[in-house]
Amino acid sequence: MSVKVLTIQESILGANEEKAASNRELLNKHGILAVNIMSSPGAGKTSLILQTTGHFQGKARLAVIEGDVASTVDADKVSERGIPVVQINTEGGCHLDANMTSRALDNLPLNEIDLLFIENVGNLICPAEFALGEHKKVMLLSAPEGDDKPYKYPPMFAGVDVVLVNKTDLLPYLEFDMTAFNKAVSGLNPNARIFPVSCKTGEGLEKWFSWLETEMKRGHQ
Amino acid sequence: MSVKVLTIQESILGANEEKAASNRELLNKHGILAVNIMSSPGAGKTSLILQTTGHFQGKARLAVIEGDVASTVDADKVSERGIPVVQINTEGGCHLDANMTSRALDNLPLNEIDLLFIENVGNLICPAEFALGEHKKVMLLSAPEGDDKPYKYPPMFAGVDVVLVNKTDLLPYLEFDMTAFNKAVSGLNPNARIFPVSCKTGEGLEKWFSWLETEMKRGHQ
Numbered sequence: 001m002s003v004k005v006l007t008i009q010e011s012i013l014g015a016n017e018e019k020a021a022s023n024r025e026l027l028n029k030h031g032i033l034a035v036n037i038m039s040s041p042g043a044g045k046t047s048l049i050l051q052t053t054g055h056f057q058g059k060a061r062l063a064v065i066e067g068d069v070a071s072t073v074d075a076d077k078v079s080e081r082g083i084p085v086v087q088i089n090t091e092g093g094c095h096l097d098a099n100m101t102s103r104a105l106d107n108l109p110l111n112e113i114d115l116l117f118i119e120n121v122g123n124l125i126c127p128a129e130f131a132l133g134e135h136k137k138v139m140l141l142s143a144p145e146g147d148d149k150p151y152k153y154p155p156m157f158a159g160v161d162v163v164l165v166n167k168t169d170l171l172p173y174l175e176f177d178m179t180a181f182n183k184a185v186s187g188l189n190p191n192a193r194i195f196p197v198s199c200k201t202g203e204g205l206e207k208w209f210s211w212l213e214t215e216m217k218r219g220h221q
Numbered sequence: 222m223s224v225k226v227l228t229i230q231e232s233i234l235g236a237n238e239e240k241a242a243s244n245r246e247l248l249n250k251h252g253i254l255a256v257n258i259m260s261s262p263g264a265g266k267t268s269l270i271l272q273t274t275g276h277f278q279g280k281a282r283l284a285v286i287e288g289d290v291a292s293t294v295d296a297d298k299v300s301e302r303g304i305p306v307v308q309i310n311t312e313g314g315c316h317l318d319a320n321m322t323s324r325a326l327d328n329l330p331l332n333e334i335d336l337l338f339i340e341n342v343g344n345l346i347c348p349a350e351f352a353l354g355e356h357k358k359v360m361l362l363s364a365p366e367g368d369d370k371p372y373k374y375p376p377m378f379a380g381v382d383v384v385l386v387n388k389t390d391l392l393p394y395l396e397f398d399m400t401a402f403n404k405a406v407s408g409l410n411p412n413a414r415i416f417p418v419s420c421k422t423g424e425g426l427e428k429w430f431s432w433l434e435t436e437m438k439r440g441h442q
Contacts, residue, residue, distance in 0.1 A: 040262045041345050041374060042366025069346060071372040092376060094315060094346040122373065124262050125290060125315040125344055144365040144388060145263025151292040152343065153262060155313060167365060170394055 016130055019098035023105060023133025030110040033216050034118060036134035038156065041122035043142035044166040046074040047199035048208075049117050053083050055209050060114040060216060065104040067096040067121045074119065084108055095126035098133055115216060124149070128156040136215060138162040143170055147177045150184035158188040162195065164208060169198040237351055240319035244326060244354025251331040254437050255339060257355035259377065262343035264363035265387040267295045268420035269429075270338050274304050276430050281335040281437060286325040288317040288342045295340065305329055316347035319354055336437060345370070349377040357436060359383040364391055368398045371405035379409040383416065385429060390419040 027034050037045050046066075053062050063084040066075040075087035086104040088096060101118060108116070118134060120127040137160040141149055144167060150157040157163065163185055165178070178196065185192055193211060197204035248255050258266050267287075274283050284305040287296040296308035307325040309317060322339060329337070339355060341348040358381040362370055365388060371378040378384065384406055386399070399417065406413055414432060418425035 040343070040366075041370055042261065042363070068373050070375050071369075073369055073372055092346070092350075094344070121346070122261070123315070123344055123346055125313070125342070126347075129313075142263070142365060144363060144391065145261075148292075148294055149262055151294055152289050154291050170365065170391060173391055173394060 013129065016098045019102060020131035020133040023098055023102055024135070026105060026110070027116070027133060027135070030113065031219070032110065032113050032116050033136070033212075034116045034132075034134040035136045035138055035212075036118045036120060036127075036132050037138050037140070038120045038124070038127045038160070039122060039140035039166075040124050040142060040145060043122070043140045043145070044199045045119045045122070045140055046077055048140060048164065048166065048197075049119060050077060050081065051199050051202065051205055052117070052209065052212070053078070053081055055205070056115065056212075061112055062115050062117065063108050063113045065096075065101065065108075065116065065118045067100070067119055069093070069121060084113070090121055094121060094123050095130050096120050096132055097130045101132040115212065124153040124156045128153075128159050136161045138164065140164045140166045141181075143167045143174055143176050147181040147184070150181070150188055154188055157185055157192070160189070160192060162193045162208075162211065165194065165196040166199055168196045168203060169201050234350065237319045240323060241352035241354040244319055244323055245356070247326060247331070248337070248354060248356070251334065252440070253331065253334050253337050254357070254433075255337045255353075255355040256357045256359055256433075257339045257341060257348075257353050258359050258361070259341045259345070259348045259381070260343060260361035260387075261345050261363065261366060264343070264361040264366070265420045266340045266343070266361055267298055269361060269385065269387065269418075270340060271298060271302065272420050272423065272426055273338070273430065273433070274299070274302055276426070277336065277433075282333055283336050283338065284329050284334045286317075286322065286329075286337065286339045288321070288340055290314070290342060305334070311342055315342060315344050316351050317341050317353055318351045322353040336433065345374040345377050349374075349380050357382045359385065361385045361387045362402075364388045364395055364397050368402040368405070371402070371409055375409055378406055378413070381410070381413060383414045383429075383432065386415065386417040387420055389417045389424060390422050 064078045066087045072087045078085040139160045195207045285299045287308045293308045299306040360381045416428045
């Protein structure tokens, strides 16, 4: 059975790569920087997006694609800020794919967007395998999850451009060794930028904002 | 493409159910209570298991199957306590299945076990769909993940016998509404038992131990 599954998986991934390339082409045509944000459930993806939309208000035009198994909890929070948002409900699916992303792009005002966040389904495993057409991959680790996560979920940590360690306001109450964590991430992904942040207090977010500004200026083709 | 994937998924699930039934038969033959423990990454599954093995020392014979994408971090911790343990590495797979469980059972001393914990891969989505042959399904929610998780991951909350809310030692620093959480879980699963616990301080664990004792006495066929 395992061989059969592998074959199907390869075929799905191949079709996904093609669709992701066409999404990327569409995004480039409109000069949009697209960032795929991944994490475990409840690590703070939506809080990060809300903090970031606040910072960029009047400086850049943002939009959001929200991915969830069910509910519009996150999309409602974004929409309250007046940010264009599309909710994808995967109905049990454990990751977004390029096809779902394409359908979401069809429902966004692409001529009025500079920076697009794609909030993936809360899962540290499968989202790492599926390209959406994004320019950058970002993951959040919630500090309470522990500093050993890179050893347990290597493909996620190996494949991203930025690792945000969120909920640093809780660090005084946790046994989280930031030096050991940095070493574990660097071993898998020497080029990853690591930003410790608190989306609750705002601590550390200036480096994240500055990274996004640089990436938007750079332009992506 | 979606129809094709659905068909394959059904066929996989059907084969999995058959294998799970044969695992269950084997467990029953040996009088073993098997508990499938599921959660997001870093919610405290291994800490729960370590606390529980400590409590039952001299009272019941425990064993553990550890599921992870990669690493033997968790199995090493269990093994240090002198508990029989088998590590399954899924190599990218996002859940355990009945076939993996069967292979792990082949490597455990079944005549010397009363209570078997199967620690699933850290993921709130796919593990909910795959029976392993267990008698009871238990999930941990880490309190920092937030009280809105039942709305986002309904199949997991709907399918379990017990929901443990872990890391209650952090509640003073979080905005976690336990009443709202209980209401959300009950809406999906009126029969679920909910135990707030801290695997760090031990707070609340006596109800969990007592539930396990009752289930072991009851016997499962």
